Amino acid sequence: MTAVMPDRKAHAAAPRKRRRDRGGVLGSTGLYVATGVAGLLFLVPFYLLVRNSLSTDAEITGENWQFFPTDLKWGNIGELFDDPTVPFARSLWNSAVVGVLHTLGTLLVCSLAGYGLARIPYKHANKVFYGVLVTLMVPSAVTFVPSFVLVSSLGWVDSLRGLIIPGLFSGFTCFLFRQYFLGFPKELEEAARMDGLGYWGAYWRIVVPNSLNFFAAIATITFISGWNAFLWPLVIGQNPDAWTVQVALSSYMTNQTVNFHLIFMATAISILPLVFVFLFLQRWLVQGIAQTGIKG
Amino acid sequence: MSTTTSRGVSHPAPAKAASARPRRGLRGGATFNFWLFTGPFLIGLLVFVYVPIGWSLWLSFFEARFTVTPDKFVGFDNYRQMLENSNFTGSLVTFTVFAAFIVPLTWALSLGLALLVNRLRFMRAFFRSVFFLPTACSYVAASLIWKMSIFSGVRFGLMNTVLGWFGVENIAWLANPDPPWYWLVIVSARLWLQAGFYMILFLAALQNIPPELYEAAAIDGAGPGWQTFRHITLPQLRATSTAVILLLLVAAYQAFDEFFNLLSKTTWGRPPLVELYYTALGQAQDYGAGSAGAVILTLLICMVTLLQGKFMGFGRGEEAE
Numbered sequence: 001m002t003a004v005m006p007d008r009k010a011h012a013a014a015p016r017k018r019r020r021d022r023g024g025v026l027g028s029t030g031l032y033v034a035t036g037v038a039g040l041l042f043l044v045p046f047y048l049l050v051r052n053s054l055s056t057d058a059e060i061t062g063e064n065w066q067f068f069p070t071d072l073k074w075g076n077i078g079e080l081f082d083d084p085t086v087p088f089a090r091s092l093w094n095s096a097v098v099g100v101l102h103t104l105g106t107l108l109v110c111s112l113a114g115y116g117l118a119r120i121p122y123k124h125a126n127k128v129f130y131g132v133l134v135t136l137m138v139p140s141a142v143t144f145v146p147s148f149v150l151v152s153s154l155g156w157v158d159s160l161r162g163l164i165i166p167g168l169f170s171g172f173t174c175f176l177f178r179q180y181f182l183g184f185p186k187e188l189e190e191a192a193r194m195d196g197l198g199y200w201g202a203y204w205r206i207v208v209p210n211s212l213n214f215f216a217a218i219a220t221i222t223f224i225s226g227w228n229a230f231l232w233p234l235v236i237g238q239n240p241d242a243w244t245v246q247v248a249l250s251s252y253m254t255n256q257t258v259n260f261h262l263i264f265m266a267t268a269i270s271i272l273p274l275v276f277v278f279l280f281l282q283r284w285l286v287q288g289i290a291q292t293g294i295k296g
Numbered sequence: 297m298s299t300t301t302s303r304g305v306s307h308p309a310p311a312k313a314a315s316a317r318p319r320r321g322l323r324g325g326a327t328f329n330f331w332l333f334t335g336p337f338l339i340g341l342l343v344f345v346y347v348p349i350g351w352s353l354w355l356s357f358f359e360a361r362f363t364v365t366p367d368k369f370v371g372f373d374n375y376r377q378m379l380e381n382s383n384f385t386g387s388l389v390t391f392t393v394f395a396a397f398i399v400p401l402t403w404a405l406s407l408g409l410a411l412l413v414n415r416l417r418f419m420r421a422f423f424r425s426v427f428f429l430p431t432a433c434s435y436v437a438a439s440l441i442w443k444m445s446i447f448s449g450v451r452f453g454l455m456n457t458v459l460g461w462f463g464v465e466n467i468a469w470l471a472n473p474d475p476p477w478y479w480l481v482i483v484s485a486r487l488w489l490q491a492g493f494y495m496i497l498f499l500a501a502l503q504n505i506p507p508e509l510y511e512a513a514a515i516d517g518a519g520p521g522w523q524t525f526r527h528i529t530l531p532q533l534r535a536t537s538t539a540v541i542l543l544l545l546v547a548a549y550q551a552f553d554e555f556f557n558l559l560s561k562t563t564w565g566r567p568p569l570v571e572l573y574y575t576a577l578g579q580a581q582d583y584g585a586g587s588a589g590a591v592i593l594t595l596l597i598c599m600v601t602l603l604q605g606k607f608m609g610f611g612r613g614e615e616a617e
Contacts, residue, residue, distance in 0.1 A: 028417075035412045039426045045438065045488065046429070048445045048454065061452045109337045116333030121326050128334065135345050137601040141550040141569060142593050145576040145586045146352030147344065149364045169340035199329040228434035230553045231569070235577060246436040253440055254560050263444065267437045274432035282425065289496050 049271070052264035060260045076265045087240050088266055091248035095227060095270075098163050098244060102226040103219050105168040111215070114177025115203055119189070129178070135171035141231055148235050158242040163233055167226070173218065180214050181207070217288035220281050224274060245270045349594070352587035360584035374588035384589060387571035394567060395548045397483045402544055403537065405491045410498035411529075424499070428492040435553030438485050443470065443558050447481045473564040482565065485554050490547070494540050501536035505529065542604040549597055568593050 052060050053076060055069040081089055117129050140147070147166055156162030184207060192202040208215070233244040243251070249270060252263045278285065351364075356374050358366035378384045409427050413420060430438070446454045447469040456466045469477045505528070513528050514520070530537075552569040559565045566574075572593065576586025 045441045065457045113334040113337030116330050120330040122330035137598045145590045146348035150348045166344045230436050249436045250557050267440050278432050290500050
């Protein structure tokens with residue numbers, strides 16, 4: 001499955017020619033109508049988000065549905081960040097720090113371990129690997145109570161440490177790196193070792209620079225899941241100062257006073273970084289999904 | 297699988313073979329290096345995965361309210377309490393209902409979208425991105441849009457506005473469990489969020505079906521459309537379909553975000569993790585019962601993931617060595 005993406009172009013040509021023979025103009029129009037309708041439905045939530053975040057409350061709750069606000073209220077952005085009752089800027093900052101450190105840390109720790117398990121001969125390596133595999137059976141969300149017990153006795157509640165560190169040791173990411181490194185061309189490393197580099201040197205100078213595509217794919221997936229994570233930040237962030245953006249959004253939803261335009265503006269801003277990831281890193285994202293999704 | 301991954305790697309010219317011998321000693325010692333590479337990860341795994349699971353196993357046999365270092369051993373009382381607690385068993389029923397809707401629906405929708413996109417000749421990348429874009433949204437953000445705009449129970453909600461054009465009265469989508477409209481809200485939100493993700497998996501699988509199969513089927517007189525789909529495409533997608541269904545099941549089991557946010561002030565529609573959240577971290581802070589619940593849920597999910605491992609083969613890279 002992992003090889004699917006690079007193969008796409010090779011296969012795509014043949015079935016396309018076959019398709020052209022049947023269907024005709026009518027079939028192809030129907031195809032585009034169906035896809036277009038489905039596409040519009042998928043975009044409705046984004047439309048609502050943009051519309052509401054640039055409206056006033058009166059426009060959102062108005063008697064008649066207004067397709068789009070007559071003039072766009074960009075001032076909502078400033079109003080959101082000036083509002084002292086919601087620590088939105090703080091939560092954005094927390095999310096950014098957590099997202100970046102979570103991604104870098106996971107990549108570092110898990111790729112090293114994956115490489116060690118895949119490539120360094122050690123007689124008990126298989127036993128260690130099984131110790132990692134066993135943890136794949138238990139999704140981390142299911143064990144949030146025990147994890148909270150541990151982290152709270154370390155005194156890490158309401159801290160960035162508590163948000164970041166427990167999530168770094170993903171058996172699954174380690175497993176993915178191991179599988180990837182098993183397929184890494186051995187000759188490259190052997191040549192490096194002949195040049196007098198140890199495992200460490202060969203890893204940083206040869207293996208990593210030649211694996212940047214894979215690292216980018218895993219980094220994209222890890223960042224998205226870190227940014228969007230909710231359960232763990234909710235458990236750890238008891239104090240508003242330690243909220244991530246997702247926890248902050250969730251708390252706005254249950255607030256007594258509802259400022260629709262601010263809530264929607266906050267949501268739009270919280271999605272923005274990931275829309276950029278989508279626009280500019282989609283290639284790696286798709287690769288990452290093909291790599292991670294299928295192996296679950 | 298792993299044998300093919302290297303195809304994505306760029307191959308630089310191999311370094312020139314030098315006459316130097318590989319070094320021995322500390323720098324080249326395999327055992328030392330093995331621990332150097334894996335050590336940080338393994339220590340973390342031990343502390344943050346193994347220790348919590350062990351600790352909670354221990355806690356589950358103690359009376360542990362407001363404390364994580366209890367001294368009163370109660371045997372299986374916490375387990376009995378959880379299993380007799382209708383809220384907890386009810387949450388497993390909620391999960392079952394949820395899975396019964398979301399798994400087949402996501403499977404069908406993501407496969408359908410993949411088939412559509414795969415047949416496009418123009419704007420294929422555009423439509424793929426459109427269906428894929430919701431994956432960028434968090435469950436919290438989607439819950440917010442669903443709760444406060446699309447399925448808002450008041451007249452300015454999108455659904456109630458549209459229904460109003462046809463003369464339908466306002467519906468309280470989330471605030472009233474009878475009829476249980478909240479399922480429509482919950483299921484549609486997750487469907488929107490995850491369909492694009494699984495569409496990518498199906499697209500990859502579709503493009504891997506050898507075109508010769510379709511040519512052979514056409515020669516044998518299979519009509520295009522349903523016959524070809526039923527006898528060629530669907531069987532060829534069996535491995536991916538199985539994987540997708542198991543992934544969906546595991547994901548549904550861990551559902552928390554949208555239930556917690558959409559149904560925040562209600563007592564209905566609580567799946568296992570939400571129930572556990574209120575047991576362990578709510579007013580009661582009952583870590584003993586919460587741990588027992590976590591152990592029960594862990595055992596249940598282990599059965600599914602073992603099944604998953606059997607179908608999808610976690611160590612399958614072994615052949616490559």
